[in-house]
Amino acid sequence: MLIVTALLLFEVEPGQAQTSLLQSVTGEPSEQKNEAEALNTLIEDAQAQGSTVIVIAPPSASPAPDDAVKMAVNSEMLLMARTNVRRMLIGADDFRAKLIDALERASPDGTPWWLAWAVGTAVFGMILGIAIYELVGRWIRDQFAGYYKAENLTRADKLTYLMLRGSLILASTAIMFTVTIMVAVVLDYEHEPSRMTIFTIVATYACYRILRYVIMLNFFAPDLPKHRMISLDDKRARKLYNDWIYVLLASSYILGVIAWVRGLGIDNDSYRLLSIGGLGVACLLMAALTVFHRKDTFDIVRGTGSDGVVSPWRNFAARATTPLLLLYIFVSWVVSSFRLSLGLPGGYIIIMAPIIVFIGGALAYAVAIVILDRIYERRAKNYRHMQIIKLRRARAEARRREVAERIAAEAEVDEEAMVGEGEEMIVHHVESPVEEDTDLDDVDAPARRQVWC
Numbered sequence: 001m002l003i004v005t006a007l008l009l010f011e012v013e014p015g016q017a018q019t020s021l022l023q024s025v026t027g028e029p030s031e032q033k034n035e036a037e038a039l040n041t042l043i044e045d046a047q048a049q050g051s052t053v054i055v056i057a058p059p060s061a062s063p064a065p066d067d068a069v070k071m072a073v074n075s076e077m078l079l080m081a082r083t084n085v086r087r088m089l090i091g092a093d094d095f096r097a098k099l100i101d102a103l104e105r106a107s108p109d110g111t112p113w114w115l116a117w118a119v120g121t122a123v124f125g126m127i128l129g130i131a132i133y134e135l136v137g138r139w140i141r142d143q144f145a146g147y148y149k150a151e152n153l154t155r156a157d158k159l160t161y162l163m164l165r166g167s168l169i170l171a172s173t174a175i176m177f178t179v180t181i182m183v184a185v186v187l188d189y190e191h192e193p194s195r196m197t198i199f200t201i202v203a204t205y206a207c208y209r210i211l212r213y214v215i216m217l218n219f220f221a222p223d224l225p226k227h228r229m230i231s232l233d234d235k236r237a238r239k240l241y242n243d244w245i246y247v248l249l250a251s252s253y254i255l256g257v258i259a260w261v262r263g264l265g266i267d268n269d270s271y272r273l274l275s276i277g278g279l280g281v282a283c284l285l286m287a288a289l290t291v292f293h294r295k296d297t298f299d300i301v302r303g304t305g306s307d308g309v310v311s312p313w314r315n316f317a318a319r320a321t322t323p324l325l326l327l328y329i330f331v332s333w334v335v336s337s338f339r340l341s342l343g344l345p346g347g348y349i350i351i352m353a354p355i356i357v358f359i360g361g362a363l364a365y366a367v368a369i370v371i372l373d374r375i376y377e378r379r380a381k382n383y384r385h386m387q388i389i390k391l392r393r394a395r396a397e398a399r400r401r402e403v404a405e406r407i408a409a410e411a412e413v414d415e416e417a418m419v420g421e422g423e424e425m426i427v428h429h430v431e432s433p434v435e436e437d438t439d440l441d442d443v444d445a446p447a448r449r450q451v452w453c
Contacts, residue, residue, distance in 0.1 A: 081341040088273040088341070095270050102264040106193035118197035121187050125180030125198075126205060132179055133172040140168060150226065156373035158227045159366045162218040169213045177206050196263040204256035211248050215359055216241055231304045232296060240296050247285045254278040255348075268343065276337045279351060283333040287326055294322045328354065 107114055144164055149157055184198045221228040222238040232240070258278050262271050290297065302310055302318035332350045339345070 077342060081338055084269075084272075084341045084343075085276075088269045088276075091269050092273055095273070098266055098270050099261065099264075102261075102266045106264055108191055114191060114194055115197065118194040119201065121184055121194075122180060122198045122201040125183035126176055126202065128183060129176030129179030130172065133175045136175070137168065137172060140171075144168070153226055154373065154377065155229075156370045156377065158229060159370050162221065162224075162227055162229075163363075163366055163370070166214040166218045169217075170210065173206050173209050173214075176209075177202055193264065197260060200256055200260045200263060204252050204259070208248060208252040211252075211355070212245055215362070216244050216248070219362065220244075230300045231302075232299060236296055240293055243289055243293065247282075247289050250285055251282040254282050272340050272343070275340050275348075279336055279348070280333055283329050283351065287329050290322060290325045290329070297321055297325075 103112060103115070104110060148161060180198070180202045184195065188195065217223075220230070220232070220237045220241040222234065222241045225234050225237075228237060230237070255278070258271075258275050261274055298318045298321070301321045302314050304310070329351075332353070336348065336350050339350075
């Protein structure tokens with residue numbers, strides 16, 4: 001899908017390609033136009049003199065079917081690409097001389113000291129920019145230190161911290177880039193090759209820093225095992241990260257040199273040959289890394305699954321990843337070389353497409369996962385809170401019923417006790433013996449009231 005998309009994005013219309021190729025063979029459009037005007041003038045003069053003019057259209061002028069046009073264009077482009085590559089290889093011996101000539105033409109005084117000045121300015125600006133960020137970065141890191149958690153980590157917590165760390169590194173890269181450009185502006189002496197060299201160095205290092213520290217460091221997380229999102233142990237994650245550093249460093253250097261040589265104004269053949277060779281070396285390094293770490297790639301794509309069970313489609317995708325990567329690397333280099341040999345745009349984007357898709361997809365996935373997990377965590381928290389409230393209410397209601405029942409039971413016991421005490425008093429009054437010789441009239445009234453109560 002990436003190959004088809006890249007080819008569709010940068011596909012040249014058959015008519016345009018045929019026109020450009022025919023122009024390279026038969027001449028410029030202006031020459032063809034002049035010839036047509038001259039022919040029309042000749043015909044008009046002959047008719048004015050009374051001559052009969054018969055115009056016979058050549059066979060090639062008849063409209064050809066679309067399929068025939070496309071086949072002719074494709075074959076013409078292949079032949080042209082082969083011719084251009086052959087010419088570039090023949091002229092490869094003069095590449096060093098052409099590069100020295102470009103450097104001499106870029107020098108304001110014929111000496112190469114301007115290159116040393118440009119490189120020194122770029123390095124000084126980058127060091128100053130990183131130093132300034134270190135002063136500001138301490139305060140920034142202190143402000144966000146609370147986001148680091150070592151225990152009870154959720155998936156959203158891991159991704160949040162990794163994205164936050166990547167954002168801080170991206171901010172440091174932006175500060176470094178800005179400070180370097182400001183230093184270059186201050187020390188500028190109106191020399192365009194020096195400006196181009198400084199910008200190329202800084203841009204190349206900034207891209208390398210972003211790929212290494214913002215993308216790869218947070219993806220493999222060799223220094224944060226508890227925040228790692230892929231199924232690799234510490235040793236394998238550190239080894240894979242270090243190997244990717246070497247590949248990124250070499251690839252960034254190659255692309256930087258290609259961009260710098262192009263900025264010097266070297267001829268197109270030398271630039272295209274350098275681009276094809278440099279991209280070939282970068283693709284070869286990526287392919288070697290893919291083969292060397294095929295087991296790691298398999299485990300990363302396969303994952304751990306839920307409860308250790310992995311679905312069949314994940315197993316199939318894990319087995320197919322390495323062959324597909326190797327196939328894409330080879331095809332992308334062939335297509336890029338073909339387009340570069342013809343001078344068509346889009347030669348680099350085909351190789352860089354996987355990196356762009358990986359970065360964009362990983363960032364979109366991380367943001368989506370954090371948002372969804374936070375939403376469901378809040379819902380789960382609210383649900384647990386409501387369940388706790390319901391449980392507390394149920395317990396309180398049970399306690400109230402228990403207390404009410406206990407009070408009712410105690411009241412019933414008290415009532416029975418009161419009734420029992422009254423009967424006992426009555427029995428005591430009836431059964432209490434009274435002396436026959438006792439005269440009730442002689443008993444005191446209070447005493448009688450006490451007995452009869």
